[in-house]
Amino acid sequence: xxxxxxxxxxxxxxxxxxxxxxxxxxxxxxxxxxxxxxxxxxxxxxxxxxxxxxxxxxxxxxxxxxxxxxxxxxxxxxxxxxxxxxxxxxxxxxxxxxxxxxxxxxxxxxxxxxxxxxxxxxxxxxxxxxxxxxxxxxxxxxxxxxxxxxxxxxxxxxxxxxxxxxxxxxxxxxxxxxxxxxxxxxxxxxxxxxxxxxxxxxxxxxxxxxxxxx
Amino acid sequence: xxxxxxxxxxxxxxxxxxxxxxxxxxxxxxxxxxxxxxxxxxxxxxxxxxxxxxxxxxxxxxxxxxxxxxxxxxxxxxxxxxxxxxxxxxxxxxxxxxxxxxxxxx
Numbered sequence: 001x002x003x004x005x006x007x008x009x010x011x012x013x014x015x016x017x018x019x020x021x022x023x024x025x026x027x028x029x030x031x032x033x034x035x036x037x038x039x040x041x042x043x044x045x046x047x048x049x050x051x052x053x054x055x056x057x058x059x060x061x062x063x064x065x066x067x068x069x070x071x072x073x074x075x076x077x078x079x080x081x082x083x084x085x086x087x088x089x090x091x092x093x094x095x096x097x098x099x100x101x102x103x104x105x106x107x108x109x110x111x112x113x114x115x116x117x118x119x120x121x122x123x124x125x126x127x128x129x130x131x132x133x134x135x136x137x138x139x140x141x142x143x144x145x146x147x148x149x150x151x152x153x154x155x156x157x158x159x160x161x162x163x164x165x166x167x168x169x170x171x172x173x174x175x176x177x178x179x180x181x182x183x184x185x186x187x188x189x190x191x192x193x194x195x196x197x198x199x200x201x202x203x204x205x206x207x208x209x210x211x212x213x214x
Numbered sequence: 215x216x217x218x219x220x221x222x223x224x225x226x227x228x229x230x231x232x233x234x235x236x237x238x239x240x241x242x243x244x245x246x247x248x249x250x251x252x253x254x255x256x257x258x259x260x261x262x263x264x265x266x267x268x269x270x271x272x273x274x275x276x277x278x279x280x281x282x283x284x285x286x287x288x289x290x291x292x293x294x295x296x297x298x299x300x301x302x303x304x305x306x307x308x309x310x311x312x313x314x315x316x317x318x319x320x
Contacts, residue, residue, distance in 0.1 A: 017287070024288045031288070038292050045300045049307075056310035067251060075247050082243065089278050093229060169218040186280070193278045200239075200270045204246050204263035211250040 033187045037194045040160075044198050047153045048205060054145040062141040063210040064132055070124065072179045077120045078199065081161075084113025085196040088189045095185040100175050103185060107172040110192060114165050121158055125151075150206065157202055160195045167191060226283045235277045242266045 017023070024031055055061045065071055091106035128134045128150075136151045138144050170189045174180045225237075246266055249259055276282040283288055 023285075024291070025285045026288060032291055034288070038296050041296060042299055049303050053306065053310045056307065057313040059314050071247065071250060075243070078243050079240070082236060082239050082245060085274065085278050086232060089232045090229065093226075093232075096226075131290055190279055196278075197271050197274045200274070201267050203243075204267055208246055208250040208263060209256070211253075211262065213251060213253055 008061050016167055027183050029183060030190065033190045037190065038193065041198070044153075044156070044201075046094075047149075047156060047186045048201060050150040051206065052155055054149050058143050058145060060141070060143060061210070062139065062143055062146050064128065064134065064146075065207055065210050065212060067211055067213045070127075070210050071207060073124055074203060077117050077124075078203050080113045080116045080120070081196045081199050084110045084117070085193050087113065088192045092182070092189045095175065095182045100178070104172050104176045107168055107175070107185075108163045111165055111168050111172070114161055114168070114195075116190075118158060118161055118165070121154070121161075125154075153202060153206065157195070157198055160198070164192050164195050220284060227277055232277060235273050239270055239273060242270050 065074070081088050087106045087109040090101050091110060094100075094102035094106055133140055134147045134150075136147045167188055171180060171185060177184065246263055249262060256263070
């Protein structure tokens with residue numbers, strides 16, 4: 001598909017903005033996913049902004065993340081997500097070369113990374129809720145906005161990871177059964193990388209900026 | 215809509231490039247964690263963290279999400295508006311800085 005589309009768009013006369021067969025030289029699924037991801041990044045930007053705004057307006061914002069274990073935990077979570085992005089790229093690469101078995105293996109490795117992230121994140125949440133007594137509405141430091149913004153932001157991100165795991169399950173099963181084309185794996189990869197990308201902002205802004213050493 | 219989609223080698227980066235990008239992302243994450251451990255002053259910390267995050271995001275978008283190998287028109291359609299909207303949001307940050315000073319003393 002892509003080679004045909006490239007030929008059509010670059011071979012035709014005039015600029016890509018004059019309309020034509022395939023101005024982006026990409027398939028509709030991929031373009032649709034890009035549009036979704038851009039709108040989703042606006043949602044996450046707004047939530048990160050709300051977190052930052054609340055933090056700046058409250059000079060007594062809590063710093064509940066001890067370097068050990070909370071920051072070390074979240075660093076391992078970051079490592080899991082980053083590595084799962086690499087394995088996802090390798091899955092797309094294998095699918096582009098028609099190797100369905102390797103594709104399924106790499107997608108399963110991706111899901112393992114994502115699964116580890118969710119488990120570690122849940123245990124982090126449980127510690128905050130049960131040990132530090134932080135809820136979405138209240139906390140011992142008297143800054144209720146901390147819990148509200150923290151749980152909303154990381155909760156929305158975790159929901160995305162869980163949705164990604166379900167999405168990848170469908171793709172892995174389908175690819176294993178001989179269904180789906182390379183572009184379908186690539187589109188699911190786009191979604192997965194986006195989830196990773198969002199964490200690249202949440203991790204420093206929410207965790208590292210509130211790190212407590214000693 | 216080629217029926218031979220799986221046989222066409224895809225234009226893009228090689229596995230070694232992906233591995234290099236992954237290592238670069240890990241190194242940058244390591245630097246971020248080190249900054250947190252060293253308890254760098256907040257404004258310097260925030261600036262460096264945001265700078266590194268933007269570089270990391272750009273690497274992920276360019277290589278892992280393949281945008282570097284797509285047509286420029288796709289990038290131009292998607293990203294300028296996103297950046298513009300985010301910058302518009304930041305206008306309100308001035309308000310946040312002012313609010314603590316407007317509170318009556320306790």
